[in-house]
Amino acid sequence: ILFTPTCLGWEIYADKTASGIGDLKRDLDRLARRICNGAVAGLRRLGVNAEFRPKNDIEVNGRKISGTGGTERGTSFMYQGTLLVDFDVDLMLRTLRIPVEKLKDKEVESVKQRVTCLKWELGYVPPLQDIKSAIAEGFAEVLGVEFEAEGLYPCEKELFEERLPYFQSDDWVYMIEPPEDTEGQVTAVRKTPGGLIRVSLALNVPGNFIVSSFITGDFQIFPQRAVMDLEARLKNLPADDESIARAVRSFFEETGARIFGVEPEDLIELIYEAVKKKAFAVLGVTLEEANHLMTVNFMPDEILSQHFDYLLLPYCAKLVDCDYRKVEGCTMCGACSIGDLYELADELHIPVRTIQSYEHLIETIEEFKAKGARGYVGSCCEGFYNKHHDDFVNTGVPALLIDIDDSTCYELGEEQEAYLGNFEGQTTLKKDLMIRIIRALHERGRIGGVNLH
Template sequence: MLNIINNSNDPYFNLALEEYLIKQAALDDDKLILWQNAPAIVIGKHQNALAEINYHYVQENNIQVVRRLTGGGAVYHDPGNLNFTFLLNRDNFATTDFSVLAEPIIYCLSTLGVRAEFNGRNDICVDYKKFSGNAQYLYKNTLLHHGTILFDSDLTVLGQALKPKKKYISRAVRSVQSLVTNLKPYLPGGLNLPTFKQLLAESIIAYHNRPYQEYQLTAKDIQAVNRLVADKYSTWAWNFGSAPAFAYQKELTFAGGSLTLHFNISHGLITECKFYGDFFEQQTVQELEAILTGRHYEEAGLQSLLEKVDASQYIRGLTSEQLMSCLF
């Protein structure tokens, strides 16, 4: 089993690396990656990112949002969180049972005196508190199984970042809230994350009864991964635009009356925009609706657009700043 050495903390690069290794890399052996991210929210393949995050908190605290290949719910990553990825040939590992594939993690912790258990559909817990969520993706004859390990994460930030302030009507998969904990208090005193990471790598490979081999990413590997980052993982289209169709509604009271804004959004585009309320028009409000329809539902782009539009010309007493507060 190859231990892929990845010292990047770039969330876009790290998620792109998984796709590269499962779809493009010419490495035949089973693979392990242990990796960490700078502060990020990683959302499941079928989720609406905007329905999972506290959007303004995430923006203000420079927390990246990135979509992964696998399903399941949104998770928070920071340097105190250790992630593991197994890339397994199905000829060697016929099972896709989450609990079986989580056993190497549980085994390693048992050697350190920690009694962890697999619980529910995809969690590893200690004292009935979740410290690891797991997910899977199957590509041809290779299974990608990955998960988180909350070692010493900032749980306050986690709680704020994953607390959405807006309500969206969507067919997207919503995250299930769980009581979470860091693992560090349960481990022997003085055990830091770098040491735990090395112990975990050695334990996982020993559990699978494989010789320990390290693989350093080549310049060719890194170039290919960075291409995936540029083309996919860092793009708004993948991280936000890939969400299933959803609707958004917001009410506002302002100097000119009351306003209800309703959007339908599909593939990241505003497909329908309607304004309702007891406001007075200057120019017909349908013109403003037409300006917004067909645009990407993305804050920077709409901000730039509305800087060129005087909202009060359509809805008396409404400023473009108030309209932006409605949109997001």
């Protein structure tokens, strides 16, 4: 839950036999709907046309305004929600660890289109007490009860004050902390005939399920709210191939939704790719680092069945005034990030080439392919990968590509110069990550070992 000063929390604590609740205690889906409809009724009193959206969201015209959830203990239960009074999109994206710096303006806008808040709907922020009163009246109406405003009983207040230091302590805050690198954000992106699609998933690795998802891009979808509905369908979904394929296919079949230029199978494959990035852990790669890896002609969970025979590095990572920028070779002087990779390749006897242009890339891949090479490790920016994804695939050669660390020709609007080999900027390789991956592959006998000279 992302809870900020511009959110209002609401909670219902009750016995399972309470009025309006008892008949639903064995049907959690209907219970969620009943309670959420109380918040819906409250929002409507404020002039907001809210509705319940399964499994547990409240929306306004297809845009989420409140997330909800609950738990139970013994004969009692608690159900709560977080109402967005105002909203900071950038804060949400950073908190959810979505790579904001890689989202295009259209993608950020698409995120805004699936979330809303009271301020956006009403044009102003009502007084907090008015919001609280409206929500309380909505719950009273739907649950058929009357509320009386009271403080804590003396015994409750005493217990609260006694326990508060513990609930403020690190022992409580970090008591349930997932094992390192078992929860996090995984992302996959692809340029399709219908536009760029980026799938970002919050993944629970031990439970192997999708916690939540964001699907962004510059594609056209009809109806517009279909993206949000699909994301709701993916929530808490088992992260296995069969469950993902069934959920996506049934969604498009049942709703009739369409993404122009994109087939459901394209989306399924992209979700597969994002989920399977957890498999890079065998190379000592964290979930966060896995988002910098891109695969060609194989899925991430097939990494240990691939063999990579050579290393391709971009000329733009060499110093602008380096004598070797436009030719093969490296003095390994240590002045740029590429030298250490050449040194490692020499140590492990891995053929390495500096790629000078797009044409040179394809020529080099075909050259090594003719010599019996089975795959390669390389480095390029996400923009280049997206634009030339089909070209990479059409070579038929498996590749593991590692993203570049800073501003690239695509971000600077100089991709045509780079295509021709005339980009005059300098980029930085993710050197440490590349070295770690190459060494891990070498230890497992998955890189080098073939004479390609």
